[in-house]
Each structure stands twice: as C-alpha cells, then as structure tokens.
Amino acid sequence: MDKPVKKPRTRIQKEKRELILEAGLEVFASHGFRGSTVDQIAEAAGMSKPNLLYYFNTKEEIFTTLIQRLMEAWLAPLREMDEAGDPATEIRSYIRRKIEMARDFPRESRLFANEILQGAPRIHHLLKGELKELVDEKAAVIRGWMRAGKLKKSDPHHFIFAIWATTQHYADFDVQVRAVLGPDKGGEGRFEDAARFLEGLFLGERLPGV
C-alpha cells in the first residue's frame, strides 16, 4: 500500500514543494544523490525533516522530480534550432544559449552531470528515447546544412557532442576553470570569453593556406 505521490493541492503545498526542490537542487548538485541527506535538504529549505517528508514521500522522489523538470529545460535550446534559419546564426545562438545556461544554471548542469556520471540509472530510458530522437532529428538538419556547403562537413552527432561538452564544461568543471584561469582571467568575464572562443572554434574560418 504505497502512499500516493503528492500532487500539490493547496497554495502552501505548491510553495513548500518549490522551496524543497530549490533546496534539493542546491544540495544534490554539490554532493550528488548518495552524498546528500534529507536533513541537509530540510535545513536548506528551512524546515524539519518530517515536515519535508510530508511534502515528498522519499528522498528519491525529490531527486526524480528535479531531474524530470531539468531534462525539459536542458533540451529546449536544441529544440529551438531551426532548419529554416541561417545555419551559422542557428549554431551561434545555440552555443550562446548553452553558455548562458552554464553561467546561469550551473547547479542544474552539475546535477545532470552527476547523474550521467553514475551511469544515469534514473534517466537511462530518457536518453535512449526522447534525447536520441531529438538529437537524430537535429543531426539530420545539420547534415543538410553541411551537404548544402553552409557548414564544414563533419559528423553531426559528434558536432553536437562537442558543443555540449565544451559549453557544459564551464558549469561542471567551474572550480577547475577558475583555478587555472586565476583571479584576473577567471572573473565574471570568463563566460563571455568562452562564448567568443567557441563561436570561433565551431564557426570561424581558418587561416588560408595553413
């Protein structure tokens, strides 16, 4: 006889569940699922543990709720890539959007990275399903652009992977990036620098004759 999954009914429930999810994001992102305790999340949300468990039946329920939402937000930029648009512009704004997400939602990125690193036990089906479908579709679009000579020919799947890897790097490996860049180059401008560099990498032309 399982307890039913809590659906928010009252105003308080909506608010408190949001509060808990925000706290969960903070805690999960910095310690991973196993490394986070319900007590930590409760404290971050400013309530007692039993109180928290009144809104979410289990620790896992908080986590899965978070990651489900996250996937949507995470795929949105790729979804917006428009076949009818100008290829260079489309790629450029995709990179921009991804870098902005790394800058503005690093916790979400880290939470996601954490899950994948551990073998994605909770979202494996989403990767093989929804994600693969979307990527295959957009890879076909990119391949079309390449065939039309609008983009240098290469493997579209690995092209997408490379954009993911480089942009998310600035969220997931932020400590390392800042440590290496140092206080001067590692300031707030690092995301702008990264965006410019990545545009050049993925779109820029090379020196002629080299």
Next chain:
Amino acid sequence: MDKPVKKPRTRIQKEKRELILEAGLEVFASHGFRGSTVDQIAEAAGMSKPNLLYYFNTKEEIFTTLIQRLMEAWLAPLREMDEAGDPATEIRSYIRRKIEMARDFPRESRLFANEILQGAPRIHHLLKGELKELVDEKAAVIRGWMRAGKLKKSDPHHFIFAIWATTQHYADFDVQVRAVLGPDKGGEGRFEDAARFLEGLFLGERLPGV
C-alpha cells in the same frame, strides 16, 4: 595519536594495496566517494573490511591515494606537448592521447570528474598550483604557435579547455554518448570517429569563402 599512514614494507603489502586501489577505483568511479562503502571496496578486492582497513587506515586514504596518482597520469599528455615540435602534429597527438585515455581509462576520468564536480575539496590546491602552472606554460607555447601563424589565433587557455572537455566527454558521459549514437554507431568505433572529428575541429581548415 594518529595512526601513521601506511607505507608498503613487505611484498604482500605492496600487492594488497594495489589490489585495494584497483577495487577502489572501480567502486569510487561508479558511485562517487560518498556513494561507495568500505564493504563494497573490500568485497571487490576479495577481502574482509577489517583486513582492508589494515592496509589503509580510512576510506578517505584510499581515495586520496588514488586521486594523487591520477593527477600525474592525467597531466602527462599535456606535459609531453613539445614547443619544438610541429604545432599541428603536437596538437593532433595530444588529442589522440587524450581520446585514448578516455577509451582505456574511463574509470580514472570519471573519478576525476566526480571530484571536480563536487568542488574538488581534496585537490583544490593542486588545481591552483601544479595544474595552473603547467597550463599557463603550455598556453604560452600555443600562443607562440598562433603568433607564428601556425595555428588560428584564439585564446590558448580556452583552447586547452575545449580539448579537455571534448575528449573527456567520451569517458564521463559515455552512457549518454552510447544511448544517443545507438547500437550501430555507438560501438567500439565511436572513439575512432571522435578522434577524427576532433582533429578536424581543432586543426582542420574550413571551406574557403564561407
């Protein structure tokens, strides 16, 4: 009165410590530090928990020993980048080496990624010290190549970050890569495909006039 850190003295100690480190790598890489238990590591190493704790005083000692060793192996490819060599060749073999490491030592890569993701509490000083020094040195080399017109001009630090991000992606996000590529494209050839793609990305010339 702390117990002294165990230094291997006998032949058995050397062997068993290696066995434990191998087991620890396996377990830590798939569950993270907090997610791994001493019992799991002991079982993976084929011994009892108290026996394991005879060779390493604490769980943390296993972890730090692993990560210390790892840093060395991890930086080696960058160290080998030779200012006197041909720029394109040097970059190409750096990428090759990094992709090979992602293919042959994915557990090491994941262990490292896990540590950075959690804020690198145990190796922050190494990042700001040894790592930064090395990267600054090699960034200067790359900048020299760029100034000499041997490489397209861009930010050398971000250039290195991009190589790290893209190559390690194939180890750290392996589940995702395989899920998206599917059974056909996601086979063993994916690393070779990745290497070719990345060489083109970092070194290839673009279509003229685009």
Next chain:
DNA sequence: TTAACGTTTGTCCAAACGGTCAAAAAATTG
C-alpha cells in the same frame, strides 16, 4: 621449539541515515 612479526577475521560500537507516527499547532471552513 619458541619468540617475534605480519596478516586476517568475528565481533562490536557509536554515529548517521531514511523514514514513521502520534500528537500538537495552525489554518480553513461551516
């Protein structure tokens, strides 16, 4: 043989953990 030393294990412990529950407190409704 025996003393010394290195190795292994069963047993135990205190703390931390996820989660339960009854009952109090607060808010809502009639």
Next chain:
DNA sequence: CAATTTTTTGACCGTTTGGACAAACGTTAA
C-alpha cells in the same frame, strides 16, 4: 464560535555506515 482539515514537530525505529579491537592465524628465523 466550533468542527474539520492541513501543517508541523519531537520522539522514535531499523538499518547502514566507518572504524576499532582483540584474538586467531600464518610465517619466518634464532
């Protein structure tokens, strides 16, 4: 107001965890 429902909490429970420890076992060498 009183009745009802929702929200909050202190106390508690069973389990897991990292680690301690003494006793047993194995090996070597005087």
